[in-house]
Amino acid sequence: MNRTDIHRTAITLSLVFLPFAAAQTTISTTLSAATQAALSNGADVRTAQANLDKAQASLKATLADPSALAADTLAAQQAAALASVQLQSAKIGGLQNALSAYTALYTAQQNVDLQTLQVQSDTKNLQVVQVKLNVKNATALDLKNAQSSLDASTQNLADAKAQVNIAAQKLAALTGLSSAVRAAGLGSIPALKVSQASLANGLTARLPNVVQAQQAVAAAQLNVTLYSNDFTPAQTLSNAKVTLANAQRSLDSANKNAATSLSSAYQSAANAQQLLGVALQKEGNAQTNFKQDQTRLKTGVISTVDLLKSQLALAQAQQNRVVAQASALNTLAALSAASGNNLTGVGGL
Numbered sequence: 001m002n003r004t005d006i007h008r009t010a011i012t013l014s015l016v017f018l019p020f021a022a023a024q025t026t027i028s029t030t031l032s033a034a035t036q037a038a039l040s041n042g043a044d045v046r047t048a049q050a051n052l053d054k055a056q057a058s059l060k061a062t063l064a065d066p067s068a069l070a071a072d073t074l075a076a077q078q079a080a081a082l083a084s085v086q087l088q089s090a091k092i093g094g095l096q097n098a099l100s101a102y103t104a105l106y107t108a109q110q111n112v113d114l115q116t117l118q119v120q121s122d123t124k125n126l127q128v129v130q131v132k133l134n135v136k137n138a139t140a141l142d143l144k145n146a147q148s149s150l151d152a153s154t155q156n157l158a159d160a161k162a163q164v165n166i167a168a169q170k171l172a173a174l175t176g177l178s179s180a181v182r183a184a185g186l187g188s189i190p191a192l193k194v195s196q197a198s199l200a201n202g203l204t205a206r207l208p209n210v211v212q213a214q215q216a217v218a219a220a221q222l223n224v225t226l227y228s229n230d231f232t233p234a235q236t237l238s239n240a241k242v243t244l245a246n247a248q249r250s251l252d253s254a255n256k257n258a259a260t261s262l263s264s265a266y267q268s269a270a271n272a273q274q275l276l277g278v279a280l281q282k283e284g285n286a287q288t289n290f291k292q293d294q295t296r297l298k299t300g301v302i303s304t305v306d307l308l309k310s311q312l313a314l315a316q317a318q319q320n321r322v323v324a325q326a327s328a329l330n331t332l333a334a335l336s337a338a339s340g341n342n343l344t345g346v347g348g349l
Contacts, residue, residue, distance in 0.1 A: 018045035028184045029177060031102055033348045036096035037175035039091055052083040052205040076221055078215040086208045088340065088349070094174075095347040096333040101174050103326035105167035106183035110322045112164055112314045115157040120310050123148040124305055132272040158257035169276035189328045192273050192335075196266045198340040203258055206340025210258050213251040220244035258338075272324070279317075279324035 028325045029037075055076075062076035097173055129146040132138035165179075172179040204210045220243045227237040293310040296302045332343050342349040 005035045011143060016291050018316040026156065027173075027178050027180045028182050030184045032346050033098075034102045034175050034177070034181075035095055035098045037096050037132065037177060038101075039347060039349075042090070042094040042097075042174070044090045045087070045094050048083070048087040052080070052087050055080040070220060071219075074219060078219070082208065082211055083216060084209050085206065085340075089208050089337075091347070091349050092333075092336050092340070092342060093340070095342065095344065095349065096330075096337055098174050099344060099346075100110045101167065101171040102183055103186065103329055104172050105181075105323055105348060106186055107184060107319075108160065108163040110319050112157070112160045114319045115153065115160045117312050117315045118159050119150070119152045121308050122146070122153045124308055126150050128305060141345040144215045146241070177280075178271065178274055185321070186325045186329065189273075189276060189325050190332065192269050192332070192343070194341075194343065196263065199266065199335075200262060203262060204255060205337060207254075207258050210251070213254040214249070216247040217244065218253050235300070260336075261338045265331070265335040269328070269335045271344075272328040272331040276328045278319075278322040279321040283314075283317040283321045286314040290314045302334065320330045 008144040025053075054132075061082040062073055065072075068076075126146040126149075129138050129143050133140070133143050168181050169179045171177065171183075172181055175181075204214065208268075220240065223240040223246050224237070226232075227240050290307075290310045290313070293302060293307050297304065297307045329344065336343045
């Protein structure tokens, strides 16, 4: 093969290996657009907003009612406060679901690119073995193994394409977008700059289950206060004190669970960020190696088969980086849910 043929082969390879996602995408959406659509169309968010509107209207009416009792006023205030926290929680939950669906779709799209290249590599390997067999430099078993590898990679490619369609349907269900939607990319992943201690500050006021437990204690305490008199039966007061003690234990448990969940989510997010850094470094190494092999091909040091192997290694490194990005983003979303603060950089919450 002369240098002209080598250059022609290199150009042909670059055309063949165009990313599947870029060639097949019909409707593209960004991460930001997908999350905004999910928040706008999410049933849980709409329900939470309606509940907040209802609770605020009820509170306004109660405060304007001169005949409202202390218990009625407290209940209305608590309902409005809880509904507000629940709305924010619903938004973060909707954001988390959207991010999970979007990253799953993008990862599936990138896997199609990888599996396409794997099929091309296995096809080329089968051709090489066939040539070797013709000159008695390979065995029939070598040919059989090469064919089996190609069959397996072909099936993997078909499954990868099916997974894209499934992931697109899941994202469409959350966002209201077409099932032909494709993910445009993940962009840069926000760094975890906030400390766990700062996230723990005010945590109990941002989590619905803890707020609800706090309100149960406040309501029970009000009853104890109201029943601590000479005209309320002793048994009624005793029951109210038991209810208060139970509520306090439930609140203590809720606080401990919230702290544990935050700690676990924070550690997962921090670990995912470290693994993303490793994946980026490995991708850079693979990119450097591929560029070097492109030069080596031009100088006739390696063959197109060797370059294909190098390109496959780069594609695998790129897929590993995408998986690491998805993990980092999803763990940030999980930390957002555990802390009541949006740390994902999208969603506008």
